[in-house]
Amino acid sequence: MISWKNLDTVPAYKKMMALRGRVNLQTAMAGESGAQRVKKYAAPMAAGLCYHYAAKQVDGEVLSALKELAEEMQLAEKFEALYNGEVINTGEKRLVLHQLTRGQLGKKVMADGVDKRTFYLGEQKKAADFAKKVHAGEILNAAGEKFTTVVQIGIGGSDLGPRAMYLALENWARQNGSLKMEARFISNVDPDDAASVLKSIDVAHSLFVLVSKSGTTLETLTNESFVKDALKNAGLDPARHMVAVTSETSPLAKSRDYLAAFFMDDYIGGRYSSTSCVGGAVLSLAFGPEVFERFLAGAAEEDKLAANPDPLQNPAMLDALIGVYERNAQGYPATAVLPYSQALSRFPAHLQQLDMESNGKSVNRFGEPVSYVTGPVIFGEPGTNGQHSFYQLLHQGTDVIPLQFVGFRRNQAGMDVDIQGSTSQQKLCANVAAQIMAFACGKHDDNPNKHFEGGRPSSIIIGDQLTPEALGALLSHFENKVMFQGFLWNLNSFDQEGVQLGKVLAKRVLAHETDGALKAFSDLMDI
């Protein structure tokens, strides 16, 4: 029987809090003991990835407390309830089913009178068939020519995840002959965003994927109009250039304005929708359905690991527990995500939404204020770029910021250059290994300005290459990490009421129904 309770109500919480400051990373990671930790503190993931946490501030004692915490907080049971179709999004009274878009972890889940796994597979197949027809030249533009570009119109979860996934695989696909169509993304209501994308493409050979679950997202509908105007101005029929990804009940679902419509539902939150048709349509068009299926397979394999009740064999659960130890026991305010892969340039922005929108909350799932801190600030840029930027603060600033590295042994594009006895890829890999140790152990210098205190914890996920499977596993890892942290903090990680007030006030501004400071600011903005 599941009991939803606050983090600070279980015995292991006190145990964990008492272990604050327990591990001295500088000594733990030094010499042979450090090498032993690297061997010992590793949890295999799917698709050949591995989560390494040797440079985290943990030891047997801390891990044992975290394992107790996982049991007392019933993390595995709660995940089981989720994938078996219980109402986990309690505020909105919804199931949480994004894992079903890539596999069946538990029982058959029925909702809206259908088997939801069958439903998601069906929509995926519709998108796959559509993409194949486009690639085969069975669906053409009015002039009988093939489409060469796909443009996703969406915002938030309909943009950040799919965009990050596209960029992650673009070079890989080009190298492997799978780049069927180039993809672009329009998201911002700033008209310069759409204008800029439209100027960079050939609209006559572009397919637009409009993504809005409700069919009412202001930014997305505005940008749709923008695009339709551009198509009409070019003498083209918008209905021959657009498809929709939406819910079956949305006004877009049955519209004749689209070549096709692919459906999602209320059980998949925007930020968890990359493996649904929200990601599936654009990624199948860009790379072909086979590549998208490989991506899903990687995520499904990783989801299975997340069902293991032993955190030491469940990297997402372990990552979540260590993150809570860092946030609540150690008191660290932020986490940096640092992929040593240019292909993952927008992956941190996706995780920023995934994490901060899920767990940036102050009341528990019953609406009661919690008396502990919850989700941290998430930010990051790819290495080695970040090394020449904000790493100064990470190494020598007054706050400790835990780090989440990601690295691959091989690059994607198959081009490299050997300079001073090493390839670029080797330099990249050497840098991430070096950073982990520099952060953990620091280095004494008699000049205090050149002194590195160390004691700055990091983990690294290492893989062979960023393939579709590896990307799916990576995505699943972080989705499940965020879910487990939500369970630990007793939050509803699947709603986002915090974005509503701004929308309401913006409508009031546009209707000129304001007074006081809001009117004053509106006047300043000339509205």
Add this chain to the structure above:
Amino acid sequence: MISWKNLDTVPAYKKMMALRGRVNLQTAMAGESGAQRVKKYAAPMAAGLCYHYAAKQVDGEVLSALKELAEEMQLAEKFEALYNGEVINTGEKRLVLHQLTRGQLGKKVMADGVDKRTFYLGEQKKAADFAKKVHAGEILNAAGEKFTTVVQIGIGGSDLGPRAMYLALENWARQNGSLKMEARFISNVDPDDAASVLKSIDVAHSLFVLVSKSGTTLETLTNESFVKDALKNAGLDPARHMVAVTSETSPLAKSRDYLAAFFMDDYIGGRYSSTSCVGGAVLSLAFGPEVFERFLAGAAEEDKLAANPDPLQNPAMLDALIGVYERNAQGYPATAVLPYSQALSRFPAHLQQLDMESNGKSVNRFGEPVSYVTGPVIFGEPGTNGQHSFYQLLHQGTDVIPLQFVGFRRNQAGMDVDIQGSTSQQKLCANVAAQIMAFACGKHDDNPNKHFEGGRPSSIIIGDQLTPEALGALLSHFENKVMFQGFLWNLNSFDQEGVQLGKVLAKRVLAHETDGALKAFSDLMDI
């Protein structure tokens, strides 16, 4: 006489700390009093911009304490010393002269036997003349054809600032007939970065700008080789396609491998180099020298305001003081930068370097540990995109994160669409006005999950349009803000020793001179 002293040694510090929690934003910003604050709490900037701080947690009392702090910490005198050429980068025993690239605020500054203003102007003119010749077709490729694309090769300050500035003006320039050449940027040592850029351009018509002050930056030299290989493979002579931006003493300075070389010096840190030739070469090639001069003029005008000793008439100083109040008295750990302009999509990444690399330090300029927190984490994405992402945490998370908005009344590209009675630009502007008020005042709801506490401070810089002048003013504002905060925390904001250890260890990894955990991680990465 200037006295360099720690923030917590002056009387106004105690006064400021005692004012923690003084202003209740919810009540201060409500009703007519809120409207009055919007009128009163505004500091005009250059290029028609204005810094609005009504929604910050300040009142007469707080501002008066901050003014005393500015006086006791001698902020104006320290800036004066800086622009008059004193050795402000004490650790490295260097002058700090980036303001001289755009104007002469004080005395003539002599160094290395020359008047530095004359030197910077001379290099700027060299870059301008070169750009004009390229645009006029006087400098052509080997086939006698014009160059159409410029590619900057650099990392850190040689990348983030120039890239952010280029993106900020690309649409504006296209609309105003000033887009002479499209620009691309290669930065990461990840070989997929260069591969990806090279695949997106026509190398035969591309000019490459290699930027490295020392001429020894690993990533940049590696990427240069990568590019040279690509040029040779295409049957082209690299020396006809490359220019260098470097110091006069670097190995690149006199090399015959470049069509031209433009010089910077040790008095301009990478993150402060956008207005030097580091930004000047690529921006003059992309937009023409006249646009770059307008950008410099905006920065110069804003620099003048920063010399005013009265913080109420010095927006950069005021912004810095309020930031220190938020960080040290209020205890906030991070600051979000939120431009409501897609053109500023990489501006937050530039500020992240500028701020975190300058002030992410734990020892003062004499190498003594400070007993207060210094630079915060800086992160951000453009609105309205961020609203659909991490704003959830900003509105309802357990930590308060101060916000720095930027907004413009008009867009750049001159295309817009009217939906539901308003243009996209009006929607964009309405949203930023609405967000300020939602963060400040919140809104009571009986459902605790839909309740907004408010009390989350923000400022906004408002301008008419993101022109070259406005961009220059914006850049100068933040450079000077960071400088003043460095003075307040008594840091040397102009060195970056925290990036060295990682470089040293990476070299050791590549030389296979490692043991312990570093060897273990290197083995895992297959090096």
